[in-house]
Amino acid sequence: MSAETPGAIDCDLHPALPGCMALLPYLDGHWREEIVSRGLDDLDLALWPRNAPLTARQDWRPAQGLAGGSVDLVRAQALDPFGSSIGILNTLFGAPALHNVDMAAALCRATNDWVAREWLDRDARLRAGILVPMESPELAVQEIERRAADRRFVQVLLLGAAETLLGRRVNWPIYEAAEKHGLPVALQVTSATRVAPTANGWPTYLIEDHVNFAQTFQSQLLSMISEGVFSRYPGLKLVLLNAGIGWVPSFLWRGTKEWRALRREVPWVDRDPAAIFRDHVRISIQPIDAPPDPADLAALLEMVGSDEMLLFATDWPHWRFEGTDALPPGLPERLRPRVLRENALATYPRLKESLP
Amino acid sequence: MSKHVVAAVSDLPAGSRRQVTIKGRPIVVFNLSGEFFALVNRCPHQGAGLCEGEITGLVTSDRPGEFHVSREGEIIRCPWHGWEFDIRTGQSWCDPSRIRIRPYPVEVAPGARLVQGPYVAETVPVRIEEDYVVLEV
Numbered sequence: 001m002s003a004e005t006p007g008a009i010d011c012d013l014h015p016a017l018p019g020c021m022a023l024l025p026y027l028d029g030h031w032r033e034e035i036v037s038r039g040l041d042d043l044d045l046a047l048w049p050r051n052a053p054l055t056a057r058q059d060w061r062p063a064q065g066l067a068g069g070s071v072d073l074v075r076a077q078a079l080d081p082f083g084s085s086i087g088i089l090n091t092l093f094g095a096p097a098l099h100n101v102d103m104a105a106a107l108c109r110a111t112n113d114w115v116a117r118e119w120l121d122r123d124a125r126l127r128a129g130i131l132v133p134m135e136s137p138e139l140a141v142q143e144i145e146r147r148a149a150d151r152r153f154v155q156v157l158l159l160g161a162a163e164t165l166l167g168r169r170v171n172w173p174i175y176e177a178a179e180k181h182g183l184p185v186a187l188q189v190t191s192a193t194r195v196a197p198t199a200n201g202w203p204t205y206l207i208e209d210h211v212n213f214a215q216t217f218q219s220q221l222l223s224m225i226s227e228g229v230f231s232r233y234p235g236l237k238l239v240l241l242n243a244g245i246g247w248v249p250s251f252l253w254r255g256t257k258e259w260r261a262l263r264r265e266v267p268w269v270d271r272d273p274a275a276i277f278r279d280h281v282r283i284s285i286q287p288i289d290a291p292p293d294p295a296d297l298a299a300l301l302e303m304v305g306s307d308e309m310l311l312f313a314t315d316w317p318h319w320r321f322e323g324t325d326a327l328p329p330g331l332p333e334r335l336r337p338r339v340l341r342e343n344a345l346a347t348y349p350r351l352k353e354s355l356p
Numbered sequence: 357m358s359k360h361v362v363a364a365v366s367d368l369p370a371g372s373r374r375q376v377t378i379k380g381r382p383i384v385v386f387n388l389s390g391e392f393f394a395l396v397n398r399c400p401h402q403g404a405g406l407c408e409g410e411i412t413g414l415v416t417s418d419r420p421g422e423f424h425v426s427r428e429g430e431i432i433r434c435p436w437h438g439w440e441f442d443i444r445t446g447q448s449w450c451d452p453s454r455i456r457i458r459p460y461p462v463e464v465a466p467g468a469r470l471v472q473g474p475y476v477a478e479t480v481p482v483r484i485e486e487d488y489v490v491l492e493v
Contacts, residue, residue, distance in 0.1 A: 169420075169421075227420060228417075228419070228420030228421075231417075231419070231420060232419060232420055259450070260437070260438075260439050260448075260450040260451075261437045261438040261439060262438065263440075263449075263450065264415045264438075264440070267415045267416050267417035267423060267424075268417040268418075268419060268420045268421075268422075270416070270417070272450065272451070
């Protein structure tokens with residue numbers, strides 16, 4: 001099997017956590033009893049039903065067990081075929097969405113221990129994001145502090161939608177801790193379902209959830225820019241996972257246009273939103289919502305105006321492309337080394353500490 | 357370029373502005389606490405008459421939640437979309453190197469000198485004992 005993308009850094013892999021029962025060895029006595037006595041196991045997120053086609057590619061579903069369920073699978077399906085030198089595990093699990101923040105904290109901590117023990121310890125190429133109980137920034141910071149010494153944890157994972165817009169100051173302790181430890185903050189396509197995913201109420205179908213998530217990313221990004229998160233934490237990087245890029249130019253145009261008129265209201269936004277975006281925001285390359293004609297992709301990227309934005313990702317085991325065609329057709333050749341490796345190294349300072 | 361008498365100083369008190377038309381060009385003249393400045397009366401965005409805009413200070417911030425107002429009276433906001441321009445230079449605040457309004461040189465000259473020429477006093481009668489705002493266009 002020839003690697004299509006040798007040396008690549010895969011920024012978005014999703015290990016499947018079977019459920020809370022798999023975390024029992026990592027929970028203390030109280031929480032173990034709570035989980036067992038309630039029979040609490042499956043905390044899957046609404047956007048990722050296990051058997052939905054989108055959730056796992058057909059040829060990545062094993063005969064037995066969960067898609068994305070083992071280190072053997074990530075090696076055989078993601079790391080080896082693509083020739084990736086590093087892969088970042090971003091666990092999709094509902095623990096951060098729990099209303100009980102103490103339980104959320106216990107389960108996030110156990111999940112991070114599970115990732116460290118059962119994944120990171122077993123393949124030196126693997127890194128991971130830190131799952132945090134984001135509805136309590138105080139507890140989230142405790143988990144970041146606890147985990148920060150393990151340099152294999154390279155970013156902080158947040159749900160794409162939670163109780164508050166992410167720019168709100170109540171969330172700033174998370175950004176402060178992330179910046180302090182050289183950890184980008186990554187938003188995943190998941191919601192704590194506190195609020196409807198559209199400004200006009202609840203949609204009916206899964207397709208609406210996934211397409212509408214571009215709106216969610218825009219709301220969060222605009223909130224973080226307007227509230228001054230990037231002015232206050234200039235070293236912070238924001239990684240949008242599974243966000244797509246088609247919406248970016250119009251977002252930047254509109255944001256800059258309105259900023260010119262209204263910037264007195266938010267004088268800490270001392271550069272136009274497009275400039276802030278280019279300095280601070282990175283987007284994983286799968287799924288790509290590129291124009292139908294590959295020749296138009298270069299024009300789209302030109303409109304975005306950043307060679308640093310795109311990060312290589314397979315989004316394993318989600319079904320986004322066939323074979324090893326993780327790089328979209330039409331990606332300008334000059335961007336290839338940046339997308340495959342250089343942009344990730346510039347985004348994640350911890351990756352440079354142990355370069356394979 | 358030629359010099360044009362556009363107003364008597366006494367008719368353009370501190371903090372005021374006046375629109376004039378010189379060689380067919382609409383120009384707005386400002387008195388900033390005794391210093392005079394002139395800009396084309398046309399926003400580079402969509403052409404609004406700047407003269408109708410609000411004159412304010414500059415709001416800046418060192419960190420979110422903090423506001424500093426400085427340069428009171430030296431910024432004009434376009435009446436249509438609120439873009440801010442520095443009256444002293446014509447530069448926009450949002451993109452000063454690319455979005456700017458053409459400034460014109462202004463000076464104050466005594467009437468005694470003006471009556472000798474070669475100034476063009478299109479509409480303003482000049483008296484020897486007064487000072488005048490003179491625009492070079």
